[in-house]
Amino acid sequence: MSTSITAQESPVLHDYKLEDWLRQTYSQPPSKAKAVKSLTWKQRALYAAGHAINAYYTLSPELREVSNIGKLVDLRWPRRSIGFESEAHYWSMKDAVIANLAGLLRENQPAAYPVMLYEQQRVVVPELRTELSLIFQLMWQLPWTTAQPGDETSGHKSLIVQKFFWEREPHLEKAFIHLSNVFCQTAFGCVPKRIDMFYISDGTVQRHTPQSEHVTASIDYLDLLRHAVPGGNRLCACCRANAGTAVAFAPSWSLS
Known part of the structure; x- marks a missing residue:
């Protein structure tokens, strides 16, 4: 007789823990991966930008048009230049964040209300016997007029993450991308219509269009990594170490 899995019984894979593990494994020099404890200037700048984004989309579309992005960034911008390369770097980065955010936000769904705004959501994925916990910064529902004729699941497919x-x-x-695919497929029965990634440092955007056939690859990817992330598994330390080498064989595809 098969047994069902519940959120209480399953381990939890948090998106921020996975990101932290990936950043320490691939983005930081090995000698510094475990030594970095204080926030970097990039993290502090991103923190200020995140609060500005949240405040901006809390406003109605009409008020967004007249909002001052600079003032929103300034509310959480570091008061001192500690951690920045210099005083000039401190001010130049602030100016860049304000300018780039203004360009990104003004053109992003200007007349719509987000269906999720910095909300943490959880869902149990039976294939992984794991619960996924994601913080959705922004999720939108496109107008129903964008749905394809005859597509019964068009309401879910109109989601943009x-x-x-x-x-x-x-x-x-x-x-x-993998987390979004698996979460949306499990929670809503379909992958998102589009996944957008914004880069505050240079004001660029990268858009990815998921396909339903990518879900299996996404599950395989998370199955490999969930054993490596602290708190996201119930396996031994040896298994977690082995998962670090297995990530190189995880499924991938073009993000274009």
């Missing part, structure tokens, strides 16, 4: 990064980090981007 978005995330803001400081800069390009391919391993984190890949993880975000």
